[in-house]
Amino acid sequence: MHSETVKTVRAVCPHDCPDTCAMLVEVDESGRAVRVKGDPANPFTHGGLCVKVAHYEKRTYHADRLLFPMKRTGRKGDGKFQRISWEEAIDTVAARLAAVAKEDPQCILPYSYAGTMGLLQGGSMDRRFFHRLGASLLDRTICSSAGMFGMRYTVGASVGTNPETVDQAKYILIWGSNIITSNIHLWRYILKARSQGARIVTIDPLRTRTGEQSDEHIPIMPGTDGALALGMMHIILRDALQDQDYIDRYTLGFDELKARVREYPPSRVARITGISEDTIERITHEYATNSPAFIRVNYGLQRHAGGGMAVRNIFCLPALLGSWRYPGGGAMLSTSGFFPFKYAVLERPDLIQGQPRTINMSRLGEALTRANPPVRAMVVYNTNPGAVAPDQQRVLEGLRREDLFTVVLEHFQTDTADYADILLPATTQLEHFDLHRAYGHTYVMLNTPAIQPLGECKPNTEIFRLLAGRLGFEDPCFKDSDEDMARQALASLNGITLEDLHEKGWIPLGIGDAPFAQGGFPTPSGKCEFYSERLKDLDPLPAYIPPREDRLSNPELAKKFPLVLISPPAHHFLNSTFVNLFQDKEIGPTLEIHESDAAVRQIRTGSPVQIFNDRGNFLAKAVVTDRTRAGVVCAPSIWWNKLVPGGRNANSTTSEEITDIGGGATFYDNLVDVRPAD
Structure with a gap:
């Protein structure tokens, strides 16, 4: 060509x-x-x-792409549909939503998450529509809320090290993050740091691709990261390794913290984490004496009962050492808090009348089966809860309700789409306009549509405009174009205009190489808050909150189900996206199980196994390995139910229990057992 x-x-x-x-x-x-x-x-x-x-x-261009509006013709879950016009689809949805809203608009539930991270297709016209309608509010907690709140109560927001300075670090702790699979561009900076003498240590229950390529991998029991961070703080203060000047100038609550961490000597922490005392002592001294030191945290470690506090504890470490002083020093979970967008101009919460209830998306099964008043209509977009939500059997029970009117906006006929009454075809990123921030760098970015929408697909924004028009919403904001909304969002970013983004594609925020070298944290005090008054109802100081399902905290349950199940992202999947495209590259659902755990169960590599607890079960092929520690099994995820043997994935075993802070999902706080499949 x-x-x-x-x-x-x-x-x-x-x-x-x-x-x-x-x-x-x-x-x-x-x-x-x-x-x-x-x-x-x-x-x-x-x-x-x-x-x-x-x-x-x-x-x-996939052959299975949804291209036209559809209505259900079979039973819910059978996935049988027939094509209809957009006029019929919008009329049907608007009429059903209006009928529910007439009785009680709170009986309508919008359910969306991160199928697109775009500010417009992910959270603009849709929010305006549901706010104006009076629908239940959705607390979007399923992925990251525990960690984000843990950061908020410590450093003030989802902020941290400038990732473009990580190559200047001298010691790098990769804590619960498989960077090579889920943050690949940061790995380049880490490798450059290594070439300049930095040591790379990965802390993770599983020896991931990243752990394999690190200088050292330290296996930890899932859900005990908060205890390890407290133990490291104990050693730092016991051995006077802290930067007292930085502490005095830029932190709050040091004396209280000092008293708290005395409760976590290495001997206690070793019993909790499964890491030897010698290793805890050694890595703490390495971390504290090689400056600047950098910690990369990821979201897996906050998917436990104490997940928010675990992230809070880890984010106290850089302030104790003054690591924030230096380019490349500090810690990072997300950079999203650096972006000063005024999200209210996109979402328009001022349209809300009254005080509608809030439903935690991590408890969807409970909402669909037990809420009072009941959820009678649900609109699902940018997510696939039939596969990804916890306590899957209860979620599917709710989706099967014949009295629940369900609308799904999708690219493909996912597990959730099979339960829709109306299925609406949404555009992909190549077909629509959008504005983006990031949570791993600090560039504002613009997506320009490259092609016309296929078939009769429409952007999310256009679908909700049509619904607003059909319901007679006359507020001027429903006439805003996507470019109008982009300009509204950019108005709070000094000097960044839509015209600049059209010309350049992206613009950096310019946060500086060491944004917290002289404090300036976005907390109420302006300091890193070891003591947070906002957490006084839980615990204002860093603490260890153990998993609910654990050998130490719940020994009776552990006798019945002795293995901890974690289900991190498969290398070729992103949540449940790409499963239908790349399932052949993942050779089917697998379960990594330690040699000792496999031996007592007479399990060999390639054997079909059933993973089970009192909530449910699923099938996989065993991979006997030393990559996971004894007592921990790993099921790379998230598979579509319809594409796996048995029709269930790992979320058939997970619970709707939530985290200490932020109301997040506790996917990895999950005891199971494994047996050969019949």
Whole structure:
């Protein structure tokens, strides 16, 4: 193909990943996207794309793509539909929602998450619509809320180290993060730091791809990270390794913290974490004496009962050592708090009348089966709760209700789509306009549509505009175009305009190399708060909150179900996205099980096994390994139920219990047992 026949359009990866990669889409003279590649000009992503997105055009043009509105013709869950017009679809949805709203609008539940991270397609016209309708509010907790609140009560927001300075670190703790799978562009900075003498240590229950390539992997019992952080603080203060000047100037509550961490000597922490005292002593001294030191935390470790406090404890460590003083020093979970967007201008909470209830999305099963007043209509978009929500059997029980009117906006016929009454075809990132922030770098980015929508697909924003119009909502905000809303969102970012983004594709926030070198944390005190008055009803000081399902905290349950199940992202999947495209690359659902645990159960690699507890069960093929520690099994996820043997995935065993802070899901706080499948 001659270059003059190809148009190149700037785009952004929309998926739930910290890297938010800059992409280039090549479009031929017929208007078809023929190639997606990374944009080499972007300073952070440098032209790289992960294995999932490198052929994104194949997802857009996949033969199974939903292209037309559909209505259900069979039983819920059977996945039988027939094509209808957009007029019939919008009329039907509007009429059903209006009928429910007439009796009680709180009986309508919007259910969405991070199928796209775009500010417009993910959280703008949809929020306006449901706010104006008076629907129940959704507390979007399922992925990251515990960690985000843990940071908020410590450093003030989802802020941390500038990731572009990590190559200047001298010691790097990768704590519960498989960077090579889920944050690949940061790995380049880490490797550069290593080439300059930095040591890389990974703390993780599983020896992941990242752990394999680190200088050391330290296996920890799931859910005990908060105790390890307290033990490290104990050693730092016991051995006078702290930066007292930084503490005195830029922290709050040091004396109280000092008293608290005395309760966590290495001997106690070793019993809790399964890490030897010698190892705890050694890595603490390495971390404290090699400056600047950097900690990369990820979300897996906050999916336990004490997940919010665990992140809070870890984020106290850099302030004790003064690591924030230096480029490359500090810690990072998310950079999203650096972006000063005024989300209210997109979401318009001022449209809410009265005080509608709030439903925690991590307890969807309970909401669909026990809420009072009941949920009578649900609109699902940007998520696949039939596969990804905890306590799956209860969720599916709710979705099967014949008196529940369910609308699903989707690209493919997912597990959740099979339960829809009306199925609406949504555009992919190549077909719509959007504005992006990131949670792994600090660039504002613009996605420009490269092609016309396929079939009769429509952007989320347009679908909710149509519904607002059909319901007679006359508020001027429902007339806003996507570009109007982008300008509204950008108004709070000094000096960044939509015109600049159209020209350049992305613009950095300019947070500086060491944003907290002189304090300035976005907390009420302006300091790193070891003591947080806002947490006084839980515990204002860092504490260890054990898992609910654990050998120490719940020994009776552990006798019955002695293995901890974790279900981190499979390398070729992102949540439940890409499962239908790349299932062959993951060779089916697998369960990694330690050699000793496999031996007593007479399980061999390749054997079909059943993983079970009192909540449910699922099937997988065993992989006997030493990559996971004894007592821990790992099921890479999240598979669609309809694509696996037995029709159930790991969430058939997870619970709807929530975290200490932030109301987050506790996917990895999960005891199971394993047996050979019949």
